[in-house]
Amino acid sequence: MKHILVIAEIFEEMIRPVTWELVAAARRIMDLENSGLIKIITLSDDPLSLADKIAEQTGVDVIGLKIPGCMGYDSDVYKQALSWLIKNMEPSHILTAHTSQGRDFAPGLAIRLKAASISGVNKIKSDHKGLIYSRSVLSNNQNMILRPVPGIPVVLTIMPGIFKFDAHENIKKGQMDIFEAPFDFGSDSSGSICHKRIIKKACENKVLKQADIIVSAGRGIGEKENLEKIFQFAKCFSFSAVGASRPLVDTGWIGYEHQVGITGAVVTPKLYIACGISGSSQHLAGMKDTQFVVSINSNPHAPIFRHSDFCIVEDAVEFIQAFLKCKADREY
Ligand SMILES: Cc1cc2nc3c(=O)[nH]c(=O)nc-3n(C[C@H](O)[C@H](O)[C@H](O)COP(=O)(O)OP(=O)(O)OC[C@H]3O[C@@H](n4cnc5c(N)ncnc54)[C@H](O)[C@@H]3O)c2cc1C
Numbered sequence: 001m002k003h004i005l006v007i008a009e010i011f012e013e014m015i016r017p018v019t020w021e022l023v024a025a026a027r028r029i030m031d032l033e034n035s036g037l038i039k040i041i042t043l044s045d046d047p048l049s050l051a052d053k054i055a056e057q058t059g060v061d062v063i064g065l066k067i068p069g070c071m072g073y074d075s076d077v078y079k080q081a082l083s084w085l086i087k088n089m090e091p092s093h094i095l096t097a098h099t100s101q102g103r104d105f106a107p108g109l110a111i112r113l114k115a116a117s118i119s120g121v122n123k124i125k126s127d128h129k130g131l132i133y134s135r136s137v138l139s140n141n142q143n144m145i146l147r148p149v150p151g152i153p154v155v156l157t158i159m160p161g162i163f164k165f166d167a168h169e170n171i172k173k174g175q176m177d178i179f180e181a182p183f184d185f186g187s188d189s190s191g192s193i194c195h196k197r198i199i200k201k202a203c204e205n206k207v208l209k210q211a212d213i214i215v216s217a218g219r220g221i222g223e224k225e226n227l228e229k230i231f232q233f234a235k236c237f238s239f240s241a242v243g244a245s246r247p248l249v250d251t252g253w254i255g256y257e258h259q260v261g262i263t264g265a266v267v268t269p270k271l272y273i274a275c276g277i278s279g280s281s282q283h284l285a286g287m288k289d290t291q292f293v294v295s296i297n298s299n300p301h302a303p304i305f306r307h308s309d310f311c312i313v314e315d316a317v318e319f320i321q322a323f324l325k326c327k328a329d330r331e332y
Pocket residue numbers: 098099100139140217218219220221222244245246247248259260261262263264275276277278279280281282283286296297298299302303314315316317
Protein backbone atom coordinates (compact mmCIF):
# COMPACT_ATOMS: atom_id res chain seq x y z
CA MET A 1 0.00 0.00 0.00
CA LYS A 2 1.36 3.43 -0.97
CA HIS A 3 2.08 6.02 1.71
CA ILE A 4 0.33 9.35 2.00
CA LEU A 5 2.91 11.40 3.87
CA VAL A 6 2.15 14.51 5.90
CA ILE A 7 5.01 16.82 6.84
CA ALA A 8 4.17 18.35 10.22
CA GLU A 9 4.72 22.08 10.48
CA ILE A 10 6.89 22.92 13.45
CA PHE A 11 7.76 26.41 14.59
CA GLU A 12 9.87 27.09 17.67
CA GLU A 13 9.47 23.42 18.67
CA MET A 14 5.65 23.77 18.65
CA ILE A 15 3.27 21.90 16.37
CA ARG A 16 1.37 24.36 14.21
CA PRO A 17 -2.41 23.64 14.05
CA VAL A 18 -2.25 23.51 10.25
CA THR A 19 -0.66 20.08 10.74
CA TRP A 20 -4.08 18.70 11.78
CA GLU A 21 -5.61 20.16 8.60
CA LEU A 22 -2.97 18.32 6.55
CA VAL A 23 -4.05 15.09 8.23
CA ALA A 24 -7.65 15.89 7.25
CA ALA A 25 -6.55 16.44 3.64
CA ALA A 26 -4.61 13.16 3.71
CA ARG A 27 -7.76 11.38 4.98
CA ARG A 28 -9.70 12.93 2.10
CA ILE A 29 -7.16 11.49 -0.38
CA MET A 30 -7.31 8.09 1.32
CA ASP A 31 -11.14 8.08 1.18
CA LEU A 32 -11.25 9.08 -2.49
CA GLU A 33 -8.56 6.56 -3.50
CA ASN A 34 -9.96 3.89 -1.22
CA SER A 35 -6.39 3.02 -0.29
CA GLY A 36 -3.25 4.48 1.19
CA LEU A 37 -1.49 4.53 4.52
CA ILE A 38 -1.10 7.91 6.20
CA LYS A 39 2.13 8.68 8.04
CA ILE A 40 3.21 11.96 9.56
CA ILE A 41 6.84 13.05 9.50
CA THR A 42 8.25 15.53 11.99
CA LEU A 43 11.78 16.91 11.87
CA SER A 44 13.69 18.21 14.84
CA ASP A 45 16.90 18.07 16.77
CA ASP A 46 14.86 16.13 19.35
CA PRO A 47 11.62 14.86 17.74
CA LEU A 48 10.44 12.45 20.45
CA SER A 49 8.03 14.72 22.33
CA LEU A 50 6.67 16.26 19.11
CA ALA A 51 6.11 12.81 17.59
CA ASP A 52 4.45 11.66 20.80
CA LYS A 53 1.99 14.60 20.78
CA ILE A 54 1.15 14.16 17.10
CA ALA A 55 0.60 10.40 17.46
CA GLU A 56 -1.66 11.00 20.44
CA GLN A 57 -3.68 13.80 18.85
CA THR A 58 -4.21 12.16 15.46
CA GLY A 59 -4.01 8.40 16.03
CA VAL A 60 -1.76 8.30 12.97
CA ASP A 61 1.71 6.67 12.88
CA VAL A 62 4.50 9.21 13.15
CA ILE A 63 8.09 9.18 11.97
CA GLY A 64 10.33 11.47 14.02
CA LEU A 65 13.39 12.42 12.02
CA LYS A 66 16.17 13.41 14.36
CA ILE A 67 18.50 15.90 12.77
CA PRO A 68 21.35 16.72 15.11
CA GLY A 69 22.05 20.43 15.08
CA CYS A 70 18.80 21.35 13.34
CA MET A 71 17.44 24.21 15.40
CA GLY A 72 14.23 25.31 13.70
CA TYR A 73 13.25 25.41 10.06
CA ASP A 74 15.92 25.40 7.36
CA SER A 75 14.94 24.80 3.73
CA ASP A 76 18.13 23.01 2.67
CA VAL A 77 18.03 20.77 5.72
CA TYR A 78 14.36 19.92 5.14
CA LYS A 79 14.88 19.13 1.44
CA GLN A 80 17.96 17.00 2.02
CA ALA A 81 16.66 15.11 5.06
CA LEU A 82 13.15 14.56 3.72
CA SER A 83 14.29 13.37 0.30
CA TRP A 84 16.70 10.95 2.02
CA LEU A 85 13.89 9.57 4.20
CA ILE A 86 11.11 9.52 1.63
CA LYS A 87 13.04 8.07 -1.33
CA ASN A 88 12.66 4.50 -0.08
CA MET A 89 9.06 4.86 1.09
CA GLU A 90 7.42 5.02 -2.37
CA PRO A 91 4.72 7.52 -1.39
CA SER A 92 1.82 8.45 -3.62
CA HIS A 93 1.40 11.88 -1.97
CA ILE A 94 3.46 14.20 0.19
CA LEU A 95 1.43 16.93 1.88
CA THR A 96 2.76 20.12 3.35
CA ALA A 97 1.07 23.39 4.28
CA HIS A 98 0.89 26.32 1.86
CA THR A 99 2.65 28.52 4.39
CA SER A 100 5.96 30.33 4.25
CA GLN A 101 7.67 27.05 5.27
CA GLY A 102 5.82 24.66 2.97
CA ARG A 103 5.97 26.94 -0.05
CA ASP A 104 9.69 27.30 0.54
CA PHE A 105 10.77 23.65 0.53
CA ALA A 106 7.99 21.81 -1.40
CA PRO A 107 9.12 22.54 -5.00
CA GLY A 108 12.76 21.66 -4.21
CA LEU A 109 11.67 18.48 -2.48
CA ALA A 110 9.55 17.53 -5.51
CA ILE A 111 12.57 17.97 -7.79
CA ARG A 112 14.73 15.76 -5.58
CA LEU A 113 12.03 13.06 -5.49
CA LYS A 114 11.27 13.40 -9.24
CA ALA A 115 7.70 14.07 -8.16
CA ALA A 116 4.98 16.36 -9.48
CA SER A 117 4.31 19.49 -7.46
CA ILE A 118 0.99 21.30 -7.04
CA SER A 119 0.80 24.35 -4.83
CA GLY A 120 -2.08 26.11 -3.08
CA VAL A 121 -4.53 23.19 -3.22
CA ASN A 122 -8.01 24.24 -2.00
CA LYS A 123 -10.08 21.25 -3.12
CA ILE A 124 -9.43 17.55 -3.76
CA LYS A 125 -11.87 15.59 -5.88
CA SER A 126 -11.86 12.51 -8.05
CA ASP A 127 -13.29 11.59 -11.42
CA HIS A 128 -13.16 8.42 -13.52
CA LYS A 129 -9.43 9.00 -14.23
CA GLY A 130 -8.34 9.58 -10.64
CA LEU A 131 -7.66 12.49 -8.32
CA ILE A 132 -7.90 16.12 -9.40
CA TYR A 133 -6.82 19.17 -7.46
CA SER A 134 -8.03 22.73 -7.57
CA ARG A 135 -6.21 25.95 -6.74
CA SER A 136 -7.43 29.50 -7.02
CA VAL A 137 -6.03 31.83 -9.66
CA LEU A 138 -6.70 35.36 -10.97
CA SER A 139 -7.12 37.05 -7.58
CA ASN A 140 -9.26 34.18 -6.27
CA ASN A 141 -11.90 34.75 -8.94
CA GLN A 142 -11.34 31.44 -10.75
CA ASN A 143 -10.23 27.94 -9.89
CA MET A 144 -7.68 25.99 -11.90
CA ILE A 145 -8.15 22.21 -12.01
CA LEU A 146 -5.01 20.11 -12.20
CA ARG A 147 -4.34 16.42 -12.71
CA PRO A 148 -0.79 15.19 -12.06
CA VAL A 149 0.90 12.73 -14.39
CA PRO A 150 -0.11 9.25 -13.20
CA GLY A 151 2.41 6.89 -11.67
CA ILE A 152 4.67 9.46 -10.00
CA PRO A 153 4.37 10.86 -6.49
CA VAL A 154 2.89 14.31 -6.05
CA VAL A 155 3.97 16.95 -3.55
CA LEU A 156 0.99 19.11 -2.56
CA THR A 157 0.98 22.35 -0.60
CA ILE A 158 -2.45 22.59 1.03
CA MET A 159 -4.13 25.95 1.66
CA PRO A 160 -4.62 26.57 5.39
CA GLY A 161 -8.20 26.89 6.62
CA ILE A 162 -9.76 24.51 4.06
CA PHE A 163 -9.71 20.97 5.44
CA LYS A 164 -11.29 20.49 8.85
CA PHE A 165 -9.73 18.00 11.24
CA ASP A 166 -12.18 15.94 13.28
CA ALA A 167 -10.57 14.97 16.56
CA HIS A 168 -12.14 11.62 17.41
CA GLU A 169 -12.69 10.77 21.05
CA ASN A 170 -11.04 7.66 22.50
CA ILE A 171 -8.59 7.69 19.64
CA LYS A 172 -5.90 5.00 19.70
CA LYS A 173 -2.48 6.61 19.74
CA GLY A 174 -0.42 6.10 16.58
CA GLN A 175 2.93 4.33 16.61
CA MET A 176 6.20 6.20 16.62
CA ASP A 177 9.47 5.51 14.85
CA ILE A 178 12.47 7.71 15.45
CA PHE A 179 15.25 7.81 12.85
CA GLU A 180 18.45 9.78 12.83
CA ALA A 181 19.43 11.52 9.60
CA PRO A 182 23.00 10.57 8.63
CA PHE A 183 24.03 14.17 8.00
CA ASP A 184 25.71 16.80 10.09
CA PHE A 185 23.64 19.94 9.96
CA GLY A 186 25.30 21.48 12.98
CA SER A 187 27.34 24.07 11.09
CA ASP A 188 26.44 26.82 8.62
CA SER A 189 27.70 24.64 5.74
CA SER A 190 24.41 22.78 5.15
CA GLY A 191 23.61 24.46 1.85
CA SER A 192 23.20 27.59 -0.15
CA ILE A 193 20.95 29.37 2.37
CA CYS A 194 21.42 29.47 6.09
CA HIS A 195 18.51 30.54 8.28
CA LYS A 196 19.83 32.68 11.09
CA ARG A 197 16.84 33.74 13.13
CA ILE A 198 13.31 35.11 12.93
CA ILE A 199 12.76 38.68 14.05
CA LYS A 200 9.30 39.06 15.54
CA LYS A 201 7.41 42.30 15.13
CA ALA A 202 5.78 43.64 18.25
CA CYS A 203 2.11 43.80 17.40
CA GLU A 204 -1.15 44.31 19.15
CA ASN A 205 -4.49 43.47 17.59
CA LYS A 206 -6.53 43.47 20.81
CA VAL A 207 -8.53 46.44 19.52
CA LEU A 208 -9.58 44.49 16.43
CA LYS A 209 -10.53 41.45 18.49
CA GLN A 210 -12.64 43.46 20.92
CA ALA A 211 -14.56 45.54 18.36
CA ASP A 212 -18.28 44.99 17.81
CA ILE A 213 -18.07 46.34 14.27
CA ILE A 214 -15.13 45.96 11.91
CA VAL A 215 -14.82 47.91 8.68
CA SER A 216 -12.22 46.08 6.63
CA ALA A 217 -10.38 47.31 3.54
CA GLY A 218 -9.06 45.24 0.67
CA ARG A 219 -7.16 45.83 -2.54
CA GLY A 220 -10.40 47.05 -4.14
CA ILE A 221 -10.08 50.41 -2.39
CA GLY A 222 -7.51 51.23 -5.06
CA GLU A 223 -5.02 53.48 -3.31
CA LYS A 224 -3.55 54.13 0.12
CA GLU A 225 -5.14 57.56 0.37
CA ASN A 226 -8.59 55.93 0.39
CA LEU A 227 -7.82 54.31 3.75
CA GLU A 228 -8.68 57.65 5.29
CA LYS A 229 -12.27 57.12 4.07
CA ILE A 230 -12.30 53.65 5.64
CA PHE A 231 -11.25 55.11 9.00
CA GLN A 232 -13.93 57.83 8.72
CA PHE A 233 -16.52 55.20 7.80
CA ALA A 234 -15.53 53.06 10.82
CA LYS A 235 -15.84 56.08 13.14
CA CYS A 236 -19.56 56.26 12.23
CA PHE A 237 -20.11 53.19 14.41
CA SER A 238 -19.50 52.74 18.13
CA PHE A 239 -17.05 50.09 19.31
CA SER A 240 -15.61 49.81 15.83
CA ALA A 241 -12.16 49.09 14.42
CA VAL A 242 -10.50 49.00 11.02
CA GLY A 243 -9.37 45.69 9.55
CA ALA A 244 -7.51 44.93 6.34
CA SER A 245 -6.70 42.13 3.96
CA ARG A 246 -3.12 40.97 3.75
CA PRO A 247 -2.08 42.72 0.50
CA LEU A 248 -2.64 46.09 2.18
CA VAL A 249 -0.39 45.06 5.04
CA ASP A 250 2.23 43.53 2.72
CA THR A 251 2.46 46.75 0.71
CA GLY A 252 2.89 48.77 3.90
CA TRP A 253 -0.35 50.75 3.58
CA ILE A 254 -1.48 49.70 7.07
CA GLY A 255 0.09 47.91 10.04
CA TYR A 256 -0.05 44.17 10.62
CA GLU A 257 -2.18 44.70 13.74
CA HIS A 258 -5.07 45.39 11.32
CA GLN A 259 -4.73 42.18 9.28
CA VAL A 260 -7.65 39.78 9.38
CA GLY A 261 -7.18 36.21 8.29
CA ILE A 262 -5.34 33.03 8.80
CA THR A 263 -2.01 34.82 9.25
CA GLY A 264 -3.59 37.79 10.97
CA ALA A 265 -6.33 38.16 13.57
CA VAL A 266 -9.30 35.82 13.85
CA VAL A 267 -12.25 38.07 14.69
CA THR A 268 -15.89 37.50 15.61
CA PRO A 269 -17.57 40.92 15.60
CA LYS A 270 -21.32 41.49 15.41
CA LEU A 271 -20.91 43.20 12.04
CA TYR A 272 -18.10 42.91 9.48
CA ILE A 273 -18.11 45.32 6.55
CA ALA A 274 -15.76 44.10 3.81
CA CYS A 275 -14.82 46.90 1.40
CA GLY A 276 -13.14 45.77 -1.81
CA ILE A 277 -12.20 42.35 -0.45
CA SER A 278 -12.47 39.34 -2.78
CA GLY A 279 -13.06 36.68 -0.10
CA SER A 280 -10.00 34.42 -0.30
CA SER A 281 -10.10 31.38 1.95
CA GLN A 282 -7.27 32.88 3.99
CA HIS A 283 -9.24 36.05 4.65
CA LEU A 284 -12.50 34.18 5.33
CA ALA A 285 -10.72 32.02 7.89
CA GLY A 286 -10.27 35.15 9.99
CA MET A 287 -13.88 36.44 9.94
CA LYS A 288 -16.17 33.57 8.98
CA ASP A 289 -17.77 33.40 12.43
CA THR A 290 -18.98 37.02 12.26
CA GLN A 291 -22.69 37.40 13.10
CA PHE A 292 -23.54 39.61 10.10
CA VAL A 293 -21.41 40.31 7.04
CA VAL A 294 -21.91 43.22 4.64
CA SER A 295 -19.73 43.31 1.53
CA ILE A 296 -19.15 46.13 -0.91
CA ASN A 297 -17.58 44.94 -4.13
CA SER A 298 -17.78 46.14 -7.73
CA ASN A 299 -17.71 42.55 -9.03
CA PRO A 300 -21.13 40.89 -8.62
CA HIS A 301 -19.41 37.48 -8.78
CA ALA A 302 -16.85 38.21 -6.02
CA PRO A 303 -16.52 35.11 -3.80
CA ILE A 304 -17.09 37.18 -0.62
CA PHE A 305 -20.75 37.60 -1.63
CA ARG A 306 -21.27 33.86 -1.08
CA HIS A 307 -20.36 34.45 2.57
CA SER A 308 -22.27 37.72 3.07
CA ASP A 309 -25.69 38.49 4.52
CA PHE A 310 -25.92 41.76 2.63
CA CYS A 311 -24.22 42.36 -0.74
CA ILE A 312 -23.62 45.82 -2.21
CA VAL A 313 -22.42 45.81 -5.83
CA GLU A 314 -20.74 49.20 -5.97
CA ASP A 315 -17.41 50.96 -6.10
CA ALA A 316 -16.45 50.75 -2.40
CA VAL A 317 -14.89 54.20 -2.17
CA GLU A 318 -17.77 55.90 -4.00
CA PHE A 319 -20.26 54.11 -1.74
CA ILE A 320 -18.45 55.20 1.42
CA GLN A 321 -18.13 58.78 0.16
CA ALA A 322 -21.88 58.87 -0.54
CA PHE A 323 -22.59 57.38 2.91
CA LEU A 324 -20.37 59.96 4.65
CA LYS A 325 -21.97 62.81 2.67
CA CYS A 326 -25.46 61.58 3.50
CA LYS A 327 -24.53 61.35 7.21
CA ALA A 328 -22.99 64.85 7.17
CA ASP A 329 -26.09 66.28 5.42
CA ARG A 330 -28.38 64.72 8.03
CA GLU A 331 -26.28 66.05 10.91
CA TYR A 332 -26.39 69.50 9.31
C1 LIG B 1 -0.09 31.38 3.29
C2 LIG B 1 -0.98 32.53 3.00
C3 LIG B 1 -1.57 33.21 4.04
C4 LIG B 1 -2.44 34.29 3.78
N1 LIG B 1 -3.00 34.93 4.83
C5 LIG B 1 -3.89 35.92 4.58
C6 LIG B 1 -4.56 36.59 5.64
O1 LIG B 1 -4.34 36.31 6.83
N2 LIG B 1 -5.46 37.55 5.34
C7 LIG B 1 -5.73 37.93 4.05
O2 LIG B 1 -6.56 38.82 3.84
N3 LIG B 1 -5.09 37.32 3.03
C8 LIG B 1 -4.17 36.34 3.27
N4 LIG B 1 -3.52 35.77 2.23
C9 LIG B 1 -3.69 36.36 0.88
C10 LIG B 1 -4.94 35.85 0.20
O3 LIG B 1 -4.64 34.66 -0.53
C11 LIG B 1 -5.46 36.87 -0.81
O4 LIG B 1 -4.46 37.18 -1.73
C12 LIG B 1 -5.93 38.17 -0.15
O5 LIG B 1 -6.85 37.89 0.90
C13 LIG B 1 -6.63 39.02 -1.20
O6 LIG B 1 -6.88 40.28 -0.64
P1 LIG B 1 -7.98 41.23 -1.27
O7 LIG B 1 -9.30 40.54 -1.20
O8 LIG B 1 -7.83 42.54 -0.61
O9 LIG B 1 -7.48 41.43 -2.77
P2 LIG B 1 -8.01 40.81 -4.12
O10 LIG B 1 -8.11 39.35 -4.05
O11 LIG B 1 -7.15 41.41 -5.18
O12 LIG B 1 -9.51 41.37 -4.25
C14 LIG B 1 -9.83 42.69 -4.48
C15 LIG B 1 -11.35 42.76 -4.60
O13 LIG B 1 -11.73 44.11 -4.76
C16 LIG B 1 -12.76 44.16 -5.73
N5 LIG B 1 -12.71 45.51 -6.30
C17 LIG B 1 -11.89 46.03 -7.24
N6 LIG B 1 -12.14 47.32 -7.44
C18 LIG B 1 -13.15 47.63 -6.60
C19 LIG B 1 -13.85 48.83 -6.33
N7 LIG B 1 -13.55 49.97 -6.95
N8 LIG B 1 -14.83 48.80 -5.39
C20 LIG B 1 -15.16 47.66 -4.76
N9 LIG B 1 -14.53 46.48 -4.97
C21 LIG B 1 -13.52 46.48 -5.88
C22 LIG B 1 -12.42 43.08 -6.73
O14 LIG B 1 -13.61 42.68 -7.41
C23 LIG B 1 -11.91 41.99 -5.81
O15 LIG B 1 -12.96 41.15 -5.39
C24 LIG B 1 -2.68 34.70 2.45
C25 LIG B 1 -2.08 33.99 1.40
C26 LIG B 1 -1.25 32.94 1.67
C27 LIG B 1 -0.63 32.21 0.53
